[in-house]
Amino acid sequence: MKSADLLLDAFARIQETVHEAVEGLSEDDLAVRVDADANSIAWLVWHLTRIQDDHIADAFGTEQIWHNEGWATRFGLPFPEPDTGYGHTREQVAAVHAPGTLLLAYYDAVHAHTLAHVGSLTNAELGRIVDTRWDPPVTLGVRLISVITDDNQHAGQAAYVRGMVERR
Secondary structure, three states, X not given: OOHHHHHHHHHHHHHHHHHHHXXXXXXXXXXXXXXXXXXXXXXXXXXXXHHHHHHHHHHHOOOOHHHHOOHHHHHOOOOOOOOOOOOOOHHHHHOOOOXXXXXXXXXXXXXXXXXXXXXOOOOHHHHOEEEOOOOOOEEHHHHHHHHHHHHHHHHXXXXXXXXXXXXX
């Protein structure tokens, strides 16, 4: 098994969790926040997808799907187009409303873009430096693990919120 196969498996598992967290819920359900400072499923899925889109595009020198395929316009959020949700206030979190079909369509487009790049990686390519702003500089392998970890955390949070929504 190659490292790329492990990475593909990890991203596939995230996709399953994202779909399980979103499918079958109304737009109102996706916007539920368990308290005023909590994140909704819609925000969590939008944010994890934006981060993946941003980081994958940067690591592979491509355009973000968000900009390149018009997702920013389709979502119509009141944020600057480059916004990924990092550091959002409670008001900004509350502004993320979207139907599940839109959230999943954007997620799946980013997922496909990710797989297209990750699937052909060699082990040697994982050592390529992709971000020199850190000490030590960040390699492609470390960046991909960072995205996977962040995505898993947010997808798990979305699944947890779904459970709370279903029990109310």
